[in-house]
Amino acid sequence: MRSAYPGMLAVLGAVLVILSVDGVTAQDPDIVKTCTDYKKKVWEETSEFSFLMEGAPIIYKTLDKCKSYAPLIIGGSPALPKEFPHAARLGNRNDDDGELSWFCGGTLISTHHVLTAAHCHFSPIGSVNIVRLGELEFDTSSDDAEPEDFTVKDHTIHPDFHYPVLYNDISVVRLDRKVSFNEYKHPACLPFADGGSDSSFIAIGWGQLEIVPRTENKKLQKVKLFNYRTRCSTTTESNDELPEGYNRTTQLCVGSSQHKDTCNGDSGGPVLIYHHSFPCMYHVMGITSVSTSCDTPDLPGLYTRVHFYLDWIKQEISKI
Numbered sequence: 001m002r003s004a005y006p007g008m009l010a011v012l013g014a015v016l017v018i019l020s021v022d023g024v025t026a027q028d029p030d031i032v033k034t035c036t037d038y039k040k041k042v043w044e045e046t047s048e049f050s051f052l053m054e055g056a057p058i059i060y061k062t063l064d065k066c067k068s069y070a071p072l073i074i075g076g077s078p079a080l081p082k083e084f085p086h087a088a089r090l091g092n093r094n095d096d097d098g099e100l101s102w103f104c105g106g107t108l109i110s111t112h113h114v115l116t117a118a119h120c121h122f123s124p125i126g127s128v129n130i131v132r133l134g135e136l137e138f139d140t141s142s143d144d145a146e147p148e149d150f151t152v153k154d155h156t157i158h159p160d161f162h163y164p165v166l167y168n169d170i171s172v173v174r175l176d177r178k179v180s181f182n183e184y185k186h187p188a189c190l191p192f193a194d195g196g197s198d199s200s201f202i203a204i205g206w207g208q209l210e211i212v213p214r215t216e217n218k219k220l221q222k223v224k225l226f227n228y229r230t231r232c233s234t235t236t237e238s239n240d241e242l243p244e245g246y247n248r249t250t251q252l253c254v255g256s257s258q259h260k261d262t263c264n265g266d267s268g269g270p271v272l273i274y275h276h277s278f279p280c281m282y283h284v285m286g287i288t289s290v291s292t293s294c295d296t297p298d299l300p301g302l303y304t305r306v307h308f309y310l311d312w313i314k315q316e317i318s319k320i
C-alpha cells in the first residue's frame with residue numbers, strides 16, 4: 001500500500017516531463033537538419049591542408065563565413081547587400097505586352113519553393129506568375145545584387161483558406177527551375193518554435209504597403225517589430241475578412257509604437273527571427289497577412305503563424 005504511492009508519482013512525473021518537453025522545445029528534427037545543411041552549403045568552406053611529406057595526414061579546416069549584420073534599429077532602414085537572401089518579390093508578367101507588376105512579397109524556403117500569403121493569388125492585377133530572387137533595389141543594376149526572375153510552375157493554397165476570409169492565409173509557390181544557392185539567393189529556415197516566446201521580429205519588404213516613405217520603396221527595407229501577443233484580441237474587430245477576430249493559434253500579432261513602422265512590408269512577405277546559433281540565417285515565423293493602418297502607432301497587424309502549418313508546408317515542399 002505504501003510503496004504504490006511513490007510509484008504512481010514517478011509515472012505522473014514522467015508524463016509531465018514528456019508533456020513539457022513536447023510543449024516547450026519540440027523541434028522538428030527534419031527542419032533542424034535541413035536548416036543546418038542550407039547554412040553549410042553556402043557559408044562553410046572546407047579546405048585540405050597537408051604537410052608535403054609522404055604519409056603526412058590530411059587536415060581539414062573549415063572556414064565559416066556566416067556573419068551577422070548590424071543590429072536592427074527601431075525606425076526601419078534599407079537592407080544591406082546579401083542581408084536577406086531569401087527575400088522574394090512576386091508579381092505578374094502580362095502575357096501580351098510583357099509588362100511587369102509587383103504586388104506581393106515571399107520567402108524562399110527550398111530550392112524550388114517560395115512561401116507567401118494565399119490572398120496574393122487573388123490580386124486584381126493578375127495571377128502570380130513570376131518571382132524575383134536575389135534583388136536589392138529595383139530598377140537599377142548598380143546595386144550589389146544578383147536578381148533573377150523565375151517563372152511560376154504552379155502553387156498550392158492552404159485547403160482551409162476561403163477568400164475573402166483571411167484565416168489560413170498561406171500558400172506555397174513552386175518555381176519552374178531550381179534556384180542555385182549562393183550569398184544572394186538562399187532560403188530561410190522554417191520555424192523551430194511557434195514564436196510565442198520571441199519578443200521582436202524583423203519585417204522586410206519593398207514597401208508595397210509603405211513600410212517607409214514612398215520615395216525609397218525601390219530598395220528592400222527592414223524594420224524591427226514587436227510581439228504584441230494577445231493585444232490583437234482587443235484591437236481586431238470581427239469583419240468580413242476575420243469573422244472570428246484574431247485567432248492566436250494560427251496568427252501572430254506584431255506591431256510597433258513607431259509611427260512609420262506600423263505599416264508592414266509587402267503582403268506575403270516574412271516576419272523573421274535570427275537563427276539561434278547561425279548569425280547569417282533566419283527563420284520565417286510569420287507571413288504578412290492583414291495590413292493595418294499606416295497612421296496609427298501601436299495598432300498591430302496580423303501575420304500567419306507559420307509554425308502551425310509546418311506539416312502542410314513539409315508536404316508541399318516534398319513536391320517539386
Ligand SMILES: *[C@@H]1O[C@H](CO)[C@@H](O)[C@H](O)[C@H]1NC(C)=O
Pocket residue numbers: 244247248249250
Ligand atoms: C483558430 O484556428 C484553429 C485552426 O483552424 C481552429 O481550430 C480554432 O477553432 C480557431 N479558434 C478560434 C477562436 O476561432
